[in-house]
Amino acid sequence: MTAIDTTPPLPAEPGPVPDAFAASRKPVMGQQTWAWIGITPFMIFAILFLIVPTLYLVIGAFQDADGHFTLQNIADLFTPSILNAYWLSIKVSLASALIGAVLGFFLAYAVVLGGLPAWLRPTLMTFSGVASNFAGVPLAFAFLSTLGRMGLVTVLLRDFLGINLYGTGFNLLSFWGLTLTYLYFQIPLMVLILTPALDGLKKEWREASEILGASSKQYWTMVALPVLFPSVLGAALLLFANSFGAIATAYALTGSSLNIVTILLYAQIRGDVLHNQNLGYALALGMILITGLSNGAYIWLRARAERWMR
Amino acid sequence: MKQSKIGAWIAFIIGALYFIVPLIGTFEFSLRMKRGEYSFEAYRVVLTDPNFLASFGYSVLMALITVIMGAVLVVPTAYWIQLRLPKLRPIVEFITLLPLVMPAIIIVFGYLRLYNSSSWLPLTANARSTDLLLSFSYVTLALPYMYRAVETGMRSIDVRTLTEAGEILGASMMTILFKVIFPNVRVAILSGAFLTFAIVIGEFTMASLLNRPAFGPYLQLIGANRAYEPSALAVIAFLVTWACMGIINVVGNLKSNKRPA
Amino acid sequence: MAFLEISDVRKQFQQNVVVKGFNLGIERGEFVSLLGPSGCGKTTVLRMVAGFESPSAGRILIDGKDVTPLRPNQRNVGMVFQAYALFPNMTVADNVAFGLKVAKRSPSEIKSRVEEMLAMIKLPHLASRYPYQCSGGQQQRVALARALAHKPKVLLLDEPLSALDAKIRVSLREDIRALQRSLGITTIFVTHDQEEALSMSDRVVVMNEGRVDQVGAPFEIYNDPATRFVANFVGTLSVLKGKVLDAKAGRIQVGKSEIIASRKIINHNVGDACSVALRPEAAVLENGHDLGSGRNRLGGTIDEVSFLGSVVRIRVKIDDDAISLDTFNNPSAIPPQRGAPVVVSFTPHDVLVLDGETKH
Numbered sequence: 046m047t048a049i050d051t052t053p054p055l056p057a058e059p060g061p062v063p064d065a066f067a068a069s070r071k072p073v074m075g076q077q078t079w080a081w082i083g084i085t086p087f088m089i090f091a092i093l094f095l096i097v098p099t100l101y102l103v104i105g106a107f108q109d110a111d112g113h114f115t116l117q118n119i120a121d122l123f124t125p126s127i128l129n130a131y132w133l134s135i136k137v138s139l140a141s142a143l144i145g146a147v148l149g150f151f152l153a154y155a156v157v158l159g160g161l162p163a164w165l166r167p168t169l170m171t172f173s174g175v176a177s178n179f180a181g182v183p184l185a186f187a188f189l190s191t192l193g194r195m196g197l198v199t200v201l202l203r204d205f206l207g208i209n210l211y212g213t214g215f216n217l218l219s220f221w222g223l224t225l226t227y228l229y230f231q232i233p234l235m236v237l238i239l240t241p242a243l244d245g246l247k248k249e250w251r252e253a254s255e256i257l258g259a260s261s262k263q264y265w266t267m268v269a270l271p272v273l274f275p276s277v278l279g280a281a282l283l284l285f286a287n288s289f290g291a292i293a294t295a296y297a298l299t300g301s302s303l304n305i306v307t308i309l310l311y312a313q314i315r316g317d318v319l320h321n322q323n324l325g326y327a328l329a330l331g332m333i334l335i336t337g338l339s340n341g342a343y344i345w346l347r348a349r350a351e352r353w354m355r
Numbered sequence: 356m357k358q359s360k361i362g363a364w365i366a367f368i369i370g371a372l373y374f375i376v377p378l379i380g381t382f383e384f385s386l387r388m389k390r391g392e393y394s395f396e397a398y399r400v401v402l403t404d405p406n407f408l409a410s411f412g413y414s415v416l417m418a419l420i421t422v423i424m425g426a427v428l429v430v431p432t433a434y435w436i437q438l439r440l441p442k443l444r445p446i447v448e449f450i451t452l453l454p455l456v457m458p459a460i461i462i463v464f465g466y467l468r469l470y471n472s473s474s475w476l477p478l479t480a481n482a483r484s485t486d487l488l489l490s491f492s493y494v495t496l497a498l499p500y501m502y503r504a505v506e507t508g509m510r511s512i513d514v515r516t517l518t519e520a521g522e523i524l525g526a527s528m529m530t531i532l533f534k535v536i537f538p539n540v541r542v543a544i545l546s547g548a549f550l551t552f553a554i555v556i557g558e559f560t561m562a563s564l565l566n567r568p569a570f571g572p573y574l575q576l577i578g579a580n581r582a583y584e585p586s587a588l589a590v591i592a593f594l595v596t597w598a599c600m601g602i603i604n605v606v607g608n609l610k611s612n613k614r615p616a
Numbered sequence: 617m618a619f620l621e622i623s624d625v626r627k628q629f630q631q632n633v634v635v636k637g638f639n640l641g642i643e644r645g646e647f648v649s650l651l652g653p654s655g656c657g658k659t660t661v662l663r664m665v666a667g668f669e670s671p672s673a674g675r676i677l678i679d680g681k682d683v684t685p686l687r688p689n690q691r692n693v694g695m696v697f698q699a700y701a702l703f704p705n706m707t708v709a710d711n712v713a714f715g716l717k718v719a720k721r722s723p724s725e726i727k728s729r730v731e732e733m734l735a736m737i738k739l740p741h742l743a744s745r746y747p748y749q750c751s752g753g754q755q756q757r758v759a760l761a762r763a764l765a766h767k768p769k770v771l772l773l774d775e776p777l778s779a780l781d782a783k784i785r786v787s788l789r790e791d792i793r794a795l796q797r798s799l800g801i802t803t804i805f806v807t808h809d810q811e812e813a814l815s816m817s818d819r820v821v822v823m824n825e826g827r828v829d830q831v832g833a834p835f836e837i838y839n840d841p842a843t844r845f846v847a848n849f850v851g852t853l854s855v856l857k858g859k860v861l862d863a864k865a866g867r868i869q870v871g872k873s874e875i876i877a878s879r880k881i882i883n884h885n886v887g888d889a890c891s892v893a894l895r896p897e898a899a900v901l902e903n904g905h906d907l908g909s910g911r912n913r914l915g916g917t918i919d920e921v922s923f924l925g926s927v928v929r930i931r932v933k934i935d936d937d938a939i940s941l942d943t944f945n946n947p948s949a950i951p952p953q954r955g956a957p958v959v960v961s962f963t964p965h966d967v968l969v970l971d972g973e974t975k976h
Contacts (some may be wrong), residue, residue: 048498048544052383056648059369062575077697081433081440082433084432084436084437084440084443086428086431086432087428087429087432087447088433090428090448091453093464094462094466094491094492094494094495095450095453095454095457095495096450096453097465097469098462098464098466098468098469099453099457099461099462100968101402101463101468101469102461102464102468103463105468110475134841138463148370152366152367152370154363154366155362155364155366155367155370156363156367157359159362159363159366160363160366161360161363161364161365161367163564165367169367169370171600171601171604172374174600174603174604175372175593175596175597176505177549177598178553178554178596178599179592179593180575180598181557181558181559181571182555182557182559182571182575182578182592183375183574183588183589183592184589185578186381186574186578186585186586186588186589187377187378187380187586187589187593188377189375189578189585189586190377190380190381190383190384190385190585190586190589191376191379191380191381191384192377192380194382195384196380196455196609197376197379197380197383197384198376198380216502221363223916228373229374229377232370232373233374240431241605247701249697249698249701250438250695250703251705252666252668252688252695252701253691253695253697253701253703253759254714254718255667255688255692256666256667256688256689256690256691256693256694256695256702256763257714257715257762257766258667258678258689258692258715258718258719258765258766259714259715259718260689263718265614266717267703267714267717268393268703268705271603271705272703272704272705272903283455283519286456290457290458290459290460291460291463292458292459293559293560293571294561296575297419297559297574297575297578297579300579301698307458307460310460310464311560311564312461313468314463314464314467314564315564318464325464327571329461329464329616332458332460332461333461334459336456336457336458337457340455343458344452345423347811348556349830352748353704353705353746353748
């Protein structure tokens with residue numbers, strides 16, 4: 046479900062190297078068509094196992110049971126139970142993305158620019174690589190063992206500080222409980238994405254602003270934060286999409302008691318709980334739109350950030 | 356100067372606690388199976404459970420198949436894009452990013468409708484072909500990471516010049532690909548492979564919806580029915596993830612140590 | 617007292633002494649270069665003037681005011697960095713306006729000042745471009761405008777040309793010099809390129825291993841290097857082994873010939889080994905092997921001919937040593953041939969005498 050590559054961001058475009066040469070080096074006409082064969086397996090795979098299945102759902106969302114065009118499925122999405130599921134998913138994703146982005150930023154800042162010992166940085170990066178991939182079912186187990194009714198922290202708080210965690214209204218199987226659990230992979234993901242961006246802040250920018258009379262605060266508000274803004278916002282969007290599409294953690298944590306949209310869709314796929322196959326497709330379409338938009342915005346913002354950083 | 360350093364330490368310590376406490380909690384919980392004492396009983400129960408071994412073995416096999424298919428699909432494509440079809444780079448890049456845009460549950464939902472037993476390509480009709488479909492779905496999950504890793508690796512070497520050097524020396528295309536390009540991006544492939552492994556090994560959604568006996572659904576089942584074993588399994592899963600990441604780091608270091616010499 | 621006074625400045629990083637007792641006074645409006653190889657401490661001196669490093673000992677005064685304890689943002693100096701120091705999130709105009717905005721000048725004043733600066737660097741049409749849309753040369757001009765916009769007392773240039781293409785480098789260095797003259801701003805220029813230092817500066821400070829080896833006008837540095845290091849680092853030199861015959865009269869034995877140097881040979885006694893150095897433009901070439909009776913004539917054979925365009929550089933082998941000399945290209949003459957016997961002559965005034973034997 047969750048994973049993040051640990052490779053640094055690529056430059057947006059490789060520069061003007063290939064095209065001009067490529068043209069002059071293709072001596073025979075036939076070679077152009079021949080060249081296509083090289084990526085045919087990939088294309089066939091992508092069409093069969095990525096594009097067509099998705100299109101099938103998208104088209105199905107606009108059809109009734111007999112295959113006629115209709116907008117009824119889309120309209121039916123706006124019923125309270127489905128809207129609630131979307132809304133809860135959006136709330137959890139938004140909360141975990143925003144909190145994850147802020148905390149991840151401070152953590153990345155602390156190791157990159159905070160003047161901490163140098164060995165902390167690779168330690169944190171390796172750990173973030175692990176934690177950002179430590180999602181799914183085991184993550185739910187970990188939080189149940191820690192903050193569940195019999196979890197270590199719950200028990201310690203009760204026995205040593207006399208605090209009854211669940212008496213305060215806290216419940217792991219709730220909105221905040223799920224958000225707190227998601228943060229376990231969201232924060233490291235933010236650290237991994239943001240560290241290269243913080244590294245990209247050139248020492249000369251700080252020095253130039255300082256020698257032009259700016260204070261440290263002015264440097265941050267006028268230069269560093271605006272430069273980082275596309276990266277931070279883009280990363281937050283990626284975090285949002287990341288938790289929006291997640292299911293395993295939530296399912297293992299709460300069963301089907303927390304009605305987020307992925308769990309609803311899961312139930313629909315297994316047992317047609319909506320009693321309408323095509324409504325299920327519309328449900329999927331809504332998810333594709335939401336994750337697609339936030340990821341698209343992320344990719345756009347990343348390209349923008351990389352253009353600046355060059 | 357001093358003050359910001361204290362702030363950095365505070366941020367780091369809070370972060371560290373947030374990440375370490377659940378691990379300690381999980382480990383502690385996993386030792387509680389026997390009343391009144393700490394023991395590794397939960398681990399014993401789990402590790403001797405035939406279903407554990409079977410599902411874990413199944414997922415390991417799936418992960419291996421995924422890695423191999425992913426490499427076979429991605430490496431020649433990335434090479435070809437770099438060498439002959441740079442104009443298609445944005446399209447291929449977009450396709451490889453699609454699985455990030457589309458949640459796993461959407462992709463597998465599409466499979467179930469498109470490749471069901473009464474369709475033109477009934478991949479879900481029997482267990483073996485469903486296994487194949489599951490590994491295809493895992494390849495899509497791995498695609499963004501695999502492609503990124505391999506593409507970065509190929510950019511860091513000059514694929515075009517290496518290929519032309521090979522051609523001048525009379526090597527065939529296959530020789531060039533396997534003797535020249537492949538060894539040079541081996542590190543990239545390996546790190547992509549272990550990342551894929553870490554993602555696939557505990558994957559729940561796709562395996563569960565395709566009804567395959569993988570490790571992810573097994574975990575979920577145990578979680579729903581047992582008290583202490585899930586914690587032991589979480590510790591094991593964490594160690595596996597950690598091992599994969601550790602290997603990626605080691606492999607990456609091998610590269611950086613070898614290059615300057 | 618000079619306008620910018622650097623006195624007894626030392627800088628130590630842990631055990632490593634990078635700058636050892638640096639003294640320099642720079643007059644108002646003067647253009648001074650710090651020249652030396654990498655690691656000689658020149659950049660550290662500049663960064664101490666800027667305030668990015670604080671000296672381990674010594675003081676820095678600007679216009680009579682001790683700035684040593686001040687932060688960079690309190691010093692009112694301008695600085696141009698090696699490369700890519702423009703703020704990437706701001707347009708060219710916003711970059712130039714940055715120092716003025718920070719100083720809370722009025723918007724109308726900022727606007728007119730920015731226009732003035734962009735006109736000065738001849739890039740008014742780039743005002744609304746972002747740095748990534750500008751070439752390297754354009755970026756460095758903008759950096760210059762940004763550094764000058766808030767009317768600093770001192771301008772610091774930290775190898776601003778080293779990341780640029782050769783042609784742009786030459787045209788930009790002329791522009792920088794012209795701008796500096798017309799504004800009359802006191803400037804320190806750090807470079808490892810002797811050609812830049814010699815062509816742009818009022819005075820050049822040659823640094824070596826944290827010390828000043830020589831301070832002087834470019835022609836003094838070139839024609840009259842104070843140390844062997846300066847002689848070698850600035851310009852090209854041919855060095856011949858010799859033996860002192862008469863220190864006062866400047867007579868030196870080189871091979872079978874005798875050479876007279878018009879400068880006094882200090883620290884040498886009769887019979888000491890010494891090195892005789894010549895600039896490539898100082899020597900004159902004659903065909904044949906007639907040494908005649910004149911002094912300062914050495915016989916040899918042509919070893920290598922490099923055609924450099926307007927100049928032809930010829931290496932003449934003389935016994936175990938070689939002299940490189942430059943002749944102007946003469947389209948109507950036959951180019952010199954390898955192996956041809958020649959005589960190299962030079963005036964006593966052109967002879968530099970350096971300590972000890974050369975190290976090859």
